[in-house]
Amino acid sequence: MSARKARAPTPPVPTDPLPPPLGTPAPRAHAAGIDVGDAAHWVCVAHTPDGSDTVREFPTHTPGLRQRVVWLRLCGVTTVAMEASGAYGHVLYLTLIEAGLAVLVAPPHFTRQIKGRPKTDKRDCQWIQRLHAHGLLPSVFRPDDATHTLRDYVRQRANLVRLSAQHVQRIQKALELMNLKLTTVLGDVTGVTGLKIIRAVVAGERDPHVLAALRDRRCKHTAAEIATALDGRYRPEHVTEVRLCLKMWDAYQDAIADLDRTIEGHLRAMRRSSPLPPLPKHTRVRGAKPHDVGFDARDAVYRVTGVDLTAIEGIDAVHALTLVSELGTDFTKWPTVKHFASWLGLCPNWRKTGGKVQSSRTRMGRNRAGHALRLAAWGLIRSRTYLGAYLRRQRSRLGAPKAVTATAHKLARVVYALMRHGTGYVKRTEAAFADQHRERQEKQLHRRAKELGFAVTRVDPPAVGDE
Template identity: 25%
Template structure:
């Protein structure tokens, strides 16, 4: 890397190399017309009082910018403590500064981060406010519980299939209502007779009690009953955890009621989707210079692949997987909805490509609407009308 042609942007800059038990800090001090800088390196622990000592040292040195790598979750408590000192913090993507020659020790790592930051070569990652960070943790944890619940439901289906119990062929949802009552019959070891099943199923069931009873007369062993009971207990526990998380999420999102209402006016965006969008993007888009930058950050813009003067197709870029996933789901709903703008847009894209590309295009459009809503939130006080999606 040629440093002679680079311009110094900061007089005093600090680089932090973060680990589980230690933080190596390097401060570089110099003038703007010279690449040479005085170097100071110290190592601190990661307990709260030790991080406060780090903050006091950085404040004493009048550091203009503090940079650190996003190493797992180790950076989070350090960021939170240093925020108390009103220091200008920046979080760097390690992929951007990875593989630099000459970095052999932790001191070299922190020094290199400080050198890159002093010359303005490190782009800061987007870090929302503390409240939005907590909301993001809640929604992501809820997502992991939902995935775990799906796994347990699939395992229950496998147990029933191995026992040749075809209950799912006659009851759409076997985990609630009539389906759950039938599973309780299996757990008690009762014989699934027509009379017994007629007592536990709803009268609105499409299939007769005789058909459902016959579907339950498989070879259900003792161990399979143990497995079924174990998975059902896990489902109950997960449902309770999700309920607790939903209450905590609603407590935070109630502070952003106008934004939540506005987001839900977008075709395909319901309450749970609006919560995730708010958690991942935040209540404003000041950190994104344009809708294009937000779409790129989310990973919903196609990559650029050009060779020999010919442009070739490319997949969408990597980005925020939580935001991308929920927007993909919203795009599918909006594209197949009664909304004329989205349905016509979806049909036009799917005719010349694939349905998956059409859904991604709808997700792209939804995110641009989100940008418009959040960027104009000051002008939308007490306004409940839908945004003009035709112009986006």
């Protein structure tokens, strides 16, 4: 028999953990992590004074919040990390702030467990505590208290406008089922002419000529055309739907008007104490709409920010109000304009590996400020300005979605310059964009000709009438 070779002895496994790599921040001994839930919150601390378990479960009611604060103070915790969980963690955040603790609200995708490990609420709070102790969790953007209140008001108003629009859609469907082609002769059924006709139909009027006589003088279509469109089949179930939806729409308009008064009062309380020069007169580009703000939002936002955001093409009073409510007035929270554009989700999100770009699509997310800038950008599609020409140029090259994002990125850079540095906005014409585009093309042509060994000579076009 052949003798087996003797195996080398297995080295002992070290029991002490390896030292952290160079550059790793020292762990925070007084950091805690909380996994937020609907019925219970799991809390993990670094150590307890009596040596008991460092993880505890607390109920989410108010007495449970008080017990949590007492236990955190007993463990000597000074800073707490929790993931952004919407309404579930709102009261918890306020309770911890009032208790004098430093609270860091981290994005959920930064607090996820490592793939392959089991996931429970208890393990989640331990993982959050470990990441926070080493300073590896970034914080989400949180505005100041006054801006936070304004943001809630403006979001409530946007929800009311959205819900009221659903009833307008049902009214349009009921009119279509009765073959009343009101949408073909009116651009907006909630305008002056449309509301008069709909209220008359609900009141019992059926004569199309009498309904057409309610036409406003500014309506583009004639009374005869409107009378032809209103010759339909009135059925009681559809008239009832129009009546009930109109009633709900009116109720939403009253609620929006009530909320507008609240927003106006809050903006008045947020005004700057320093005097500001008066705003120049603004030329209205379209008629009033039912969902427009019921006060002078342009002047109110100007008194809060100190700059006129509506001077930027595409941004109206509603967009300016949305931007201020979502972003606040302190733009130093974004060190550079690139950080600001990245937070809005208006710049490429690079995914590159092995020297190859796998994807450069913009980051997905529901950023209301970025959405407002996209709406403002799309409103420039017929604008005879520099930004309008840029949007149309990009749409011909990249398509409408990418062109809107690119134009919204330009608007974001302008907004950042105005709010961060207080610079005035200088409007540029469509001819300026054409000249800039021509100059860029000439530079590219000269560079390409030089690479190929050619010389470019400028030839003036012949005068008109010369052969």
